[in-house]
Amino acid sequence: MAYEAVIGLECHIQLKTRTKMFCGCEVEFGRPANWNTCPVCLGLPGALPRTNITAIAYALRLGLALGCDIRHESVFARKNYFYPDMPKNYQVTQYDLPLCEHGTLPVVVEGESRTFELMRIHCEEDAGKSFHPERVGDRRISRLEFNRAGTPLLELVTEPVLRTPAECAAFLTQLRKLVRALGISDGDMEKGQLRCDANVSLRPVGQSALGVKTEIKNLNSIKGVEKGVTAEIDRQRRELESGARIVQATLLYDADHDKLAIMRTKESAHDYRYFPEPDLPVLRVTDADLDAARAALPELPWVREARFVSQYGLPPYDAAVLGDSRELADYYEACARGGDAKLASNWIMTEVLRVRNDRGWPLEKWAEQVPAPRMRAFLDKVAAKELPGPVAKQVFAWMADEAGSVDELLALHGIQVQGSAEDLRPLVLQVLDENPGPVAQYLAGKTITIGYLTGAVMKKSGGQAVPQVVQQLLAEELARRG
Amino acid sequence: MSISREEVQRVAELARLEIAADAVDRVAAQLSGILDFVATLDALDLGDCEPTAFAPAAAPLRADVPDESRRLGPERATAAAPAAEEGYFLVPPIVENVNP
Amino acid sequence: MSRAPNETWKLGAAALAARVRDGRVSVTDAVESGWVGPASMWEHDVNAVAHHDAEVRREAAAGASGQGPLAGVPVLVKDNLCTVEYPTTCASRILAGYRAPYDATVIRRLREAGAVIVGKGNMDEFAMGSSNEYSAYGPTRNPFDLSRVPGGSSGGPAAAVAYGLVPVALGSDTGGSVRQPASFCGVYGLKPTYGRLSRYGLVAFGSSLDQVGIFARHARDVAVTYAVLAGEDGYDATTRLGPAPDVSTFAAGVKGLRFGWPANLWAQGVDAAIVAALERSAIALERAGAVRVVLDFLPGTYGVAAYYLVATAEASSNLARFDGVRYGFRHEEAADVRAMYTRTRSEGFGPEVQRRILLGTYALSSGYYDAYYLKAQRARTRIRREFQSAFAQCDFMLLPAAPSLAFKVGEKTDDPLAMYLSDVFTIGANLAGIPGLTVPAGRTSENLPVGVQMLGPEDSEPNLLRAARALEVGGDVALLSTDEDPEFVWPTKR
Ligand SMILES: [Zn+2]
Numbered sequence A: 001m002a003y004e005a006v007i008g009l010e011c012h013i014q015l016k017t018r019t020k021m022f023c024g025c026e027v028e029f030g031r032p033a034n035w036n037t038c039p040v041c042l043g044l045p046g047a048l049p050r051t052n053i054t055a056i057a058y059a060l061r062l063g064l065a066l067g068c069d070i071r072h073e074s075v076f077a078r079k080n081y082f083y084p085d086m087p088k089n090y091q092v093t094q095y096d097l098p099l100c101e102h103g104t105l106p107v108v109v110e111g112e113s114r115t116f117e118l119m120r121i122h123c124e125e126d127a128g129k130s131f132h133p134e135r136v137g138d139r140r141i142s143r144l145e146f147n148r149a150g151t152p153l154l155e156l157v158t159e160p161v162l163r164t165p166a167e168c169a170a171f172l173t174q175l176r177k178l179v180r181a182l183g184i185s186d187g188d189m190e191k192g193q194l195r196c197d198a199n200v201s202l203r204p205v206g207q208s209a210l211g212v213k214t215e216i217k218n219l220n221s222i223k224g225v226e227k228g229v230t231a232e233i234d235r236q237r238r239e240l241e242s243g244a245r246i247v248q249a250t251l252l253y254d255a256d257h258d259k260l261a262i263m264r265t266k267e268s269a270h271d272y273r274y275f276p277e278p279d280l281p282v283l284r285v286t287d288a289d290l291d292a293a294r295a296a297l298p299e300l301p302w303v304r305e306a307r308f309v310s311q312y313g314l315p316p317y318d319a320a321v322l323g324d325s326r327e328l329a330d331y332y333e334a335c336a337r338g339g340d341a342k343l344a345s346n347w348i349m350t351e352v353l354r355v356r357n358d359r360g361w362p363l364e365k366w367a368e369q370v371p372a373p374r375m376r377a378f379l380d381k382v383a384a385k386e387l388p389g390p391v392a393k394q395v396f397a398w399m400a401d402e403a404g405s406v407d408e409l410l411a412l413h414g415i416q417v418q419g420s421a422e423d424l425r426p427l428v429l430q431v432l433d434e435n436p437g438p439v440a441q442y443l444a445g446k447t448i449t450i451g452y453l454t455g456a457v458m459k460k461s462g463g464q465a466v467p468q469v470v471q472q473l474l475a476e477e478l479a480r481r482g
Numbered sequence B: 001m002s003i004s005r006e007e008v009q010r011v012a013e014l015a016r017l018e019i020a021a022d023a024v025d026r027v028a029a030q031l032s033g034i035l036d037f038v039a040t041l042d043a044l045d046l047g048d049c050e051p052t053a054f055a056p057a058a059a060p061l062r063a064d065v066p067d068e069s070r071r072l073g074p075e076r077a078t079a080a081a082p083a084a085e086e087g088y089f090l091v092p093p094i095v096e097n098v099n100p
Numbered sequence C: 001m002s003r004a005p006n007e008t009w010k011l012g013a014a015a016l017a018a019r020v021r022d023g024r025v026s027v028t029d030a031v032e033s034g035w036v037g038p039a040s041m042w043e044h045d046v047n048a049v050a051h052h053d054a055e056v057r058r059e060a061a062a063g064a065s066g067q068g069p070l071a072g073v074p075v076l077v078k079d080n081l082c083t084v085e086y087p088t089t090c091a092s093r094i095l096a097g098y099r100a101p102y103d104a105t106v107i108r109r110l111r112e113a114g115a116v117i118v119g120k121g122n123m124d125e126f127a128m129g130s131s132n133e134y135s136a137y138g139p140t141r142n143p144f145d146l147s148r149v150p151g152g153s154s155g156g157p158a159a160a161v162a163y164g165l166v167p168v169a170l171g172s173d174t175g176g177s178v179r180q181p182a183s184f185c186g187v188y189g190l191k192p193t194y195g196r197l198s199r200y201g202l203v204a205f206g207s208s209l210d211q212v213g214i215f216a217r218h219a220r221d222v223a224v225t226y227a228v229l230a231g232e233d234g235y236d237a238t239t240r241l242g243p244a245p246d247v248s249t250f251a252a253g254v255k256g257l258r259f260g261w262p263a264n265l266w267a268q269g270v271d272a273a274i275v276a277a278l279e280r281s282a283i284a285l286e287r288a289g290a291v292r293v294v295l296d297f298l299p300g301t302y303g304v305a306a307y308y309l310v311a312t313a314e315a316s317s318n319l320a321r322f323d324g325v326r327y328g329f330r331h332e333e334a335a336d337v338r339a340m341y342t343r344t345r346s347e348g349f350g351p352e353v354q355r356r357i358l359l360g361t362y363a364l365s366s367g368y369y370d371a372y373y374l375k376a377q378r379a380r381t382r383i384r385r386e387f388q389s390a391f392a393q394c395d396f397m398l399l400p401a402a403p404s405l406a407f408k409v410g411e412k413t414d415d416p417l418a419m420y421l422s423d424v425f426t427i428g429a430n431l432a433g434i435p436g437l438t439v440p441a442g443r444t445s446e447n448l449p450v451g452v453q454m455l456g457p458e459d460s461e462p463n464l465l466r467a468a469r470a471l472e473v474g475g476d477v478a479l480l481s482t483d484e485d486p487e488f489v490w491p492t493k494r
Helices: A053-065 A165-182 A222-241 A287-295 A301-312 A316-322 A326-336 A341-359 A363-369 A372-383 A389-401 A406-412 A421-434 A436-443 A447-460 A467-481 B005-014 B021-043 B073-078 C013-021 C027-046 C054-063 C105-112 C155-163 C179-185 C219-229 C272-287 C301-321 C337-348 C351-364 C370-391 C416-421 C427-432 C461-472
Strands: A003-014 A076-080 A090-094 A104-109 A112-125 A134-136 A139-145 A152-158 A194-204 A214-219 A249-254 A259-265 B088-091 C049-051 C074-078 C116-121 C168-173 C188-191 C211-216 C258-261 C291-294 C396-400 C436-443 C449-455
Touching: A003 A165, A003 A222, A053 A112, A053 A152, A053 A165, A053 A287, A076 C301, A090 A112, A104 A165, A112 A165, A165 A194, A165 A222, A165 A301, A165 A326, A194 A222, A214 A222, A222 A249, A222 A259, A301 A316, A301 A326, A301 A341, A316 A326, A316 A341, A326 A341, A326 A363, A326 A372, A341 A363, A341 A372, A341 A389, A363 A389, A372 A389, A372 A406, A389 A406, A421 A447, A421 A467, A436 A447, A436 A467, A447 A467, B005 B021, B005 C351, B021 C301, B021 C351, B021 C370, B021 C416, C013 C027, C013 C219, C027 C054, C027 C074, C027 C116, C027 C155, C049 C155, C054 C116, C074 C105, C074 C155, C105 C116, C105 C219, C116 C155, C116 C168, C155 C168, C155 C179, C155 C211, C168 C188, C179 C188, C179 C436, C179 C449, C188 C219, C188 C461, C211 C219, C219 C461, C258 C272, C272 C291, C272 C396, C272 C436, C272 C449, C272 C461, C301 C351, C301 C370, C301 C416, C301 C427, C351 C370, C370 C396, C370 C427, C396 C461, C436 C461, C449 C461
Parallel strands: A214 A249, C074 C116, C074 C168, C258 C291, C258 C396
Antiparallel strands: A003 A152, A003 A194, A076 A090, A104 A112, A112 A152, A134 A139, A139 B088, A194 A214, A249 A259, C049 C116, C168 C211, C188 C211, C188 C436, C396 C449, C436 C449
């Protein structure tokens, strides 16, 4: 029997607000344990929450970008369960009256445009961190710390509308791109800024009722989501084909070993005893709040990518890469507008992103060193064929570390670009004299030998000649000898 | 409305309380008595009454500005802890090591 | 400064503060007075104080400004209000030795007004009780009759004000925990409108019901203290916005005010001495120009039923944080963290607290939420409407604070339901979020205090205090604006 998978995703997006969801502690990484804690986020007796206005503004931004229905009065609720990294032993979240519902995310999966329906987006607080048990003296202990506790999160839940691991990966890539474009999260899965759980069930093709689902946790990279979901689909298919039944369960994905482990089955499921959080008023969103959030919306990434294709003539692949973050797309546009857009795309996609990876520079660092106007001046020289390939690469490398215009850098490093025909003509004549064989072959009609001759001139010039100019001169001189 | 021994045990587990075996019946009887009394609410006509919510109508949200005055830091955060080390809280080993 | 016997403890808060401000009394004398006289005579038997520290007290007095509306006034605060310099334990083993790293907003406001915190009042564990018998520090006893309870859960602060340790004390009132002990101990006890006093730093029991309350021996002192404490707090999102109502009019009299008289509520099951006190109080109010409006009111038992679902549900969640991880008691023998939780909580909480956590957990659990918690919250709305229609006919209502006088120690500890029903007249105000004030109304032939209660609509504290003042002077309008407080009278001869 043929089966199809039905997948729903639950994504947690950590917001980059200055302070936590319900207290004034700063949201920072890399501080000593419990540095950013106060009575509220430590769950001390008597402490009370107060909602961060920016977290709500960010939630509205995401909700509007995805076309969600926004609730004018939504309600925070307590989700009650004991867990050591949760200071109050309840989480303040939203339950039956979330801030955003419905909406869709447009995604391109393997070249095909798809639209995935969402169930809801709501605001909640993050937990602290617990560490694996360790041995101290003669006993085993676990460590806990709460710097992360209370960090604002948005939980986004899709309808069970995804069918393949590739769709899951494309969905998350697009979501990450969106939250970056909106400026509400850095969306780095490795850093836990974007987290994902997947609900997976299988059903015979053609059947509309859903099968028994399992939930996979611990999917902390896009690759991990793809592999974890693949593993679970395979596991369920094997179970079903062997005649077994799927048991509702929570599974942990171990990315290092590409293995799933069952964490708990339904029998021990929690009873969260949700009820409205009495310490917080109803969350009211006015039309003015919505207008403000709408005004803060940038051009959405999928709209911008479509424009890159139509306006600059980029292939969709280039548009998608350059649209990965708002900063990158803005940088690209500043370099491309009115110039050679494809050339700009090539240089940014290969060379700029290479620097980012090799040096670990975020784009902001690059853009600080090489602001768009400087990059644009460089690209214009390349486009005008004033910089031969190797020289262009060299100049590009200097730009990352040194100040100055292209000409200044060349002068500083004692490089003279031999670009003009008069500079090069003696070299061309010399090469023709030294290579009678290839010249004869060329004249006999084997014009391909011009490539060899060009290379020889380039070599003599120390790589500083412009190949197109060399070729032009060779063609002229050869014609004269023909 | 009476509450069974099993329900008392289930609720106790949810609340992380342990009821001595010889006390379960007594607790069940006390809770049942209270629930019987609570059932008098059934006689009250609730008509179109929505659940009560209290907080003020236009409570402003908090500006996203750090509040250093309340920050505790590692030392004060762990000062009252039964066990702490280097700013961390120490607890017996956490077995279920994933937050549900 | 005279070294004559320091009897400043006999003064009310406003009178004492005036003497401190103009230098007639030092802050140290003002603060120590109650400890030298009354405490040495009473505290051993009454057990009103859970934590105090003479050194800390003297230092605080030495560092106090001597200025402000409560200049030099010693204040005892219930052990569920966070204070940096004294432990905050809610009279529970689970918080044994706990010191909060911050002051509650009301504590901060007391200090800013010149008051000196002298210690923490004994209470029922986590404010769950009506007799002050469920305390890790042993029961508080009623100074009028040591075989009787002072009421609860703020029994310690109420008893301390009654025997003269302090002129003002703070309690908390979730279902009557200020107004009922006030009536048992013969003092004033105000539960303000929900949201008027910040709850930041008040260890939560039932968050939608809890309010910090004020005990004092004089109506004026309640007004002065309310004015100091009331108002919006950025650390409590449930505080009401805008300025608090002006209670400086407390001596303006009650001429023309209408008071509701829901006599159906005390047709049965209420002590005759209380019924008689209600009648006396009504006559005094009428003498001062108020008008009695007879009305029928919904029996309080519905409120008790709704209350014990809402309060316990919220408590089951509020008390989840006491797990032995970050503060307080921890059971040391546990193989893993889950076992540690269960053992810590089972040993750390007393039986009444555990009973309420179980009830609240049950009321919220899957399959029961609608039948219990949701229905109770809807009943609450019904009760609010009941009050609204009553207050369409009158400015405030006069009614008992409790069905009985102070009962005997041990009389109700084995019957939780009987204990719960002693809050039948007070719970409605918490469910509806409205203010209530208990006013002393004399003593019985056995020397037991009798109190009566007044309830008004939201923000009606000014009217409640005007009525309280009118009753304080027996309805004699000529005496309304005298500055002289009535003389202090010992609960019993010592
Ligand atoms: Zn904090």
